[in-house]
Amino acid sequence: MKTYPIPMVPGPVAVPEAIRQVYLENYGSGDLEPDFVELYTRTQRRLKAIFGTRDDIVIMSGEGMLALWSALKSCLVPGDRVLAVATGVFGYGIGEMAQSLAAEVKVVGFSYDETINDMARIEAAIAEFKPRMITVVHCETPSGTLNPLVELGRLKNAYRVPLLYVDTVAGAGGVPVLADDRHIDLCLGGSQKCLSAPPDMSFLSVSPKAWEIIDAVDYVGYDALKPFQQAVENRFFPYTPSWQGVAALHMAAGLLLEEGLEKSFNRHDSVARFCRRELVKIGIELFPSDGAIPSPTVTAAKIPERFSWETWDRRLRDQGLVVAGSYGPLEEKVFRLGHMGSQADMALMERAIAVIADAL
Numbered sequence: 001m002k003t004y005p006i007p008m009v010p011g012p013v014a015v016p017e018a019i020r021q022v023y024l025e026n027y028g029s030g031d032l033e034p035d036f037v038e039l040y041t042r043t044q045r046r047l048k049a050i051f052g053t054r055d056d057i058v059i060m061s062g063e064g065m066l067a068l069w070s071a072l073k074s075c076l077v078p079g080d081r082v083l084a085v086a087t088g089v090f091g092y093g094i095g096e097m098a099q100s101l102a103a104e105v106k107v108v109g110f111s112y113d114e115t116i117n118d119m120a121r122i123e124a125a126i127a128e129f130k131p132r133m134i135t136v137v138h139c140e141t142p143s144g145t146l147n148p149l150v151e152l153g154r155l156k157n158a159y160r161v162p163l164l165y166v167d168t169v170a171g172a173g174g175v176p177v178l179a180d181d182r183h184i185d186l187c188l189g190g191s192q193k194c195l196s197a198p199p200d201m202s203f204l205s206v207s208p209k210a211w212e213i214i215d216a217v218d219y220v221g222y223d224a225l226k227p228f229q230q231a232v233e234n235r236f237f238p239y240t241p242s243w244q245g246v247a248a249l250h251m252a253a254g255l256l257l258e259e260g261l262e263k264s265f266n267r268h269d270s271v272a273r274f275c276r277r278e279l280v281k282i283g284i285e286l287f288p289s290d291g292a293i294p295s296p297t298v299t300a301a302k303i304p305e306r307f308s309w310e311t312w313d314r315r316l317r318d319q320g321l322v323v324a325g326s327y328g329p330l331e332e333k334v335f336r337l338g339h340m341g342s343q344a345d346m347a348l349m350e351r352a353i354a355v356i357a358d359a360l
Helices: 017-022 034-051 065-075 089-100 119-129 150-158 208-217 243-259 261-281 309-318 346-359
Strands: 056-061 081-086 104-109 133-137 163-167 186-190 201-206 298-302 334-338
Touching: 017 243, 034 056, 034 186, 034 201, 034 243, 056 065, 056 243, 065 089, 065 163, 065 186, 065 201, 065 208, 081 089, 081 119, 089 104, 089 133, 089 163, 104 119, 119 150, 133 150, 150 163, 163 208, 201 208, 201 243, 243 261, 261 298, 261 346, 309 334, 309 346
Parallel strands: 081 104, 081 133, 133 163, 163 186
Antiparallel strands: 056 201, 186 201, 298 334
16 A cells, blocks of 8 residues: 655644554553543543633544534434534534434535634524524635634523534644633544544543533433543443553643644644645645635645646655545545644645645
């Protein structure tokens, strides 16, 4: 299987050697030993710092989508009203996920080249629809955009909406999340983006109000949140936990906090700005071109006119650079560079830009 010396896909990102080594260690039985519970609680504290929350943290074995489904299934019953604020593939997709659970879903939709920009429309929808849950994606990786959350959190609080559900899988660690300040009840993350770990762990913060609803819903399933509420206290997890996965997440979060969150945010922002500036210089058109907030963790750009996605992708790979295509309406129209986590590296980005310039 071919590997690439210039990895630029927007997750899973390149995993640093120190984190890879964690998976080679032998540990005990996670659901029986005090050492695992201690590791789990230390990891919770580190993730709280990254999310900016005092709420409980649940750590689950499985890729980030596990947290997205778990939060919906554990909090919704048929007929519950969900307001999906959507600006891209995942924002619309979460609304569809809630609809598949027989929730009554209203979508406040924006185009894929926009970020949240019409709070009056959202406020009117909240006032009229009276949702039980508002959902939104912080970083829309397929579009390379970042949604502002401050005003949405303010509206959630002002209208006493029970739950604000935020997917920040591609944001946490690379941009400020500030879950408590933004009144987020379910803040969802994954290991494979800015934390630079393999795609095998998901985590989320759960507010007291969310726990109250989870207890009442009483959803039972492998992806249920309820068993995690007392898991640490009772020293009993709902399934065999991944000791290696939690240990890797603990190390990944530790490396990020050791760097310092502000330094991490600045690093991601600097590499992103360089990326966008240099792409424009060599004649690549960005997506979105203007008006929307670009993400510091991923850049989307239009595939040059004389190339198909297949030929463009092959030309870059032939020179050692691997990027990503996109999904939905953006499929075969844009390519994406993931400058997140270990890949938010200026030297690596310079190499990527050189390959793209040569490929043109």
